[in-house]
Amino acid sequence: MNASDGKDDRPGSFSADGWQPVSRGPGRGGAPDAPNTAPGSFSPIDGPPQSAPPPQQGVRISVPSAAELLLGIPWALWSFGVVSSVAAWFSPDWVSLLIVVLWVVSGVVVVWPATEDFIAKYLYRLRRPTLMEQQKLDISWRTVCARAGVDPGHYRLWVEESDTINGAAVAGHSVAVTRWALNNLPPRQLQAVLAHELGHHRGGHPWATLLVFWYAQPGRLMVSLIQALFRLGGRVPALGCVIVGFFTLALAGLILNSMIFGNWSWAGYAILPFLVPIPLAWFSRRAELMADRVAGELGYARDTIAFLYDLQSQGQDVARRAAGWRGAMYATHPTLADRIRTLERYAQGTRA
Numbered sequence: 001m002n003a004s005d006g007k008d009d010r011p012g013s014f015s016a017d018g019w020q021p022v023s024r025g026p027g028r029g030g031a032p033d034a035p036n037t038a039p040g041s042f043s044p045i046d047g048p049p050q051s052a053p054p055p056q057q058g059v060r061i062s063v064p065s066a067a068e069l070l071l072g073i074p075w076a077l078w079s080f081g082v083v084s085s086v087a088a089w090f091s092p093d094w095v096s097l098l099i100v101v102l103w104v105v106s107g108v109v110v111v112w113p114a115t116e117d118f119i120a121k122y123l124y125r126l127r128r129p130t131l132m133e134q135q136k137l138d139i140s141w142r143t144v145c146a147r148a149g150v151d152p153g154h155y156r157l158w159v160e161e162s163d164t165i166n167g168a169a170v171a172g173h174s175v176a177v178t179r180w181a182l183n184n185l186p187p188r189q190l191q192a193v194l195a196h197e198l199g200h201h202r203g204g205h206p207w208a209t210l211l212v213f214w215y216a217q218p219g220r221l222m223v224s225l226i227q228a229l230f231r232l233g234g235r236v237p238a239l240g241c242v243i244v245g246f247f248t249l250a251l252a253g254l255i256l257n258s259m260i261f262g263n264w265s266w267a268g269y270a271i272l273p274f275l276v277p278i279p280l281a282w283f284s285r286r287a288e289l290m291a292d293r294v295a296g297e298l299g300y301a302r303d304t305i306a307f308l309y310d311l312q313s314q315g316q317d318v319a320r321r322a323a324g325w326r327g328a329m330y331a332t333h334p335t336l337a338d339r340i341r342t343l344e345r346y347a348q349g350t351r352a
Contacts, residue, residue, distance in 0.1 A: 062203030064287035071280045072212030074272040078219030080104075103218075110214050111207060116156070116172035119210070124168065126158035126176050133159055133182055140187060141175070144194045147298045148202075155201070165311060167193040169200035169291075171210035189307045192300035199294025205287045212280075219273065277330055284332040289342055301347040305340055312336045 080100075087099035109115060120126045129137055137157045145152040158176035160168065165185070168176040175197045181190065200206055226247075233240025254270060295304050317336050320327060328335075334342075 060202060060204065061208075062205065062287065062290055064283040064290065065204040065208040067283040068205075068208040068212055068280060068287075071276050071283070072208075072216060074276050075212070075216035075219050078222070078273050079215055079217065082218040082222050107211055107214055110210060111171060113172060116170075116174060119172065120156070120158055120170050120174050120176070124158075124160070124170055124176070126160055126168075126170070126174070129157060129159045129182075133179075136182060136190070137177070140191050141194055144191050144198060144298065148195070148198060150198070155198075165307075167197045169197040169206045171206040173201070175201070185307070188300070188303040192295050192303040192307055195295035195298045195300045196291045196304065198298075199291035200287065202294060203287060203290055205291070281330050281332050285334045288333050289339065292339055292343055293346060296343055296346045296350075301343050301350075305343050305347065308336050308340050308343070312340070 080103075083103045084100055087096040090096050090099065110119070134157070141155075141157060142152050145155075155173045155175050158168075158170070158174055159182060160166070160176050160178045162178040163180045164178055165181050166178045167181065170176060175194060177190070177193055177197075181193060185193065229243050230240075233243040251270075292304060295301070320331065320335055323331075
């Protein structure tokens with residue numbers, strides 16, 4: 001996709017010249033000649049001995065990440081109510097209290113670095129790259145990190161066994177790309193995908209997403225159970241009448257209690273989680289645009305645009321348009337057209 005410099009960037013091509021990072025001045029070093037023998041990791045022997053690793057850049061919590069954490073509070077409160085109710089079935093009281101405390105502190109375990117590999121393997125279904133895959137990833141990832149001024153060894157690289165074109169920033173210090181993207185994308189576009197995922201990490205988005213996901217699970221499990229009851233009621237009319245009547249009376253009682261005693265906190269507590277997904281999806285779309293912006297700032301604006309045009313030509317936006325306004329409202333990613341327009345404005349403004 002970079003024909004102007006005379007390099008072969010055809011899908012699947014791999015040449016040493018096409019993978020050399022842009023010079024960042026003395027001391028930055030270049031691409032490694034060979035991968036580390038441990039796939040997914042880096043060590044000082046990967047780089048030239050005379051160059052020190054670039055300074056590590058800390059995570060800055062972006063506005064979308066902070067908003068996602070705040071919007072996750074209603075679901076966390078629902079989950080707390082579910083866990084507390086279940087714990088109340090146990091006796092003695094210290095057992096119930098222990099269950100609640102363990103659930104509250106479980107979020108710390110989820111973001112604990114020691115559990116990062118477990119989350120990547122079993123929650124996100126990722127695998128370590130092979131040695132050949134590691135060679136491509138090492139060179140491309142070091143190029144991106146050299147541009148960003150971060151230590152490439154601070155992150156772990158993974159591969160998602162998928163034929164789709166995608167990447168993922170996993171909570172902790174993990175970055176993943178799909179097998180198809182790794183084997184078929186031109187070098188510059190692969191670097192653009194990795195730069196986008198680095199942008200998510202720099203904004204703290206993976207951490208916020210994982211925490212909100214984790215603390216929302218008991219509440220979402222309860223909602224899924226209620227939805228299953230309504231589906232069952234739809235197949236069995238008599239049971240459906242009982243289920244609908246029960247929830248109608250419960251809701252009516254809640255509203256009546258609020259009207260009589262003037263306490264609407266319970267009504268808001270019950271309704272708010274159903275309103276949260278709309279602004280949560282909006283901020284998630286903003287996080288994607290911000291990650292695109294980071295890729296643009298690292299010099300990959302036009303490469304990302306070319307990559308997005310390829311996705312668009314494959315009909316990636318067709319299902320999104322078919323979903324109509326409801327799909328647009330709850331979508332966690334912007335349309336490809338929106339991402340392209342945003343990056344094109346950035347590229348024109350900076351003449352990147």
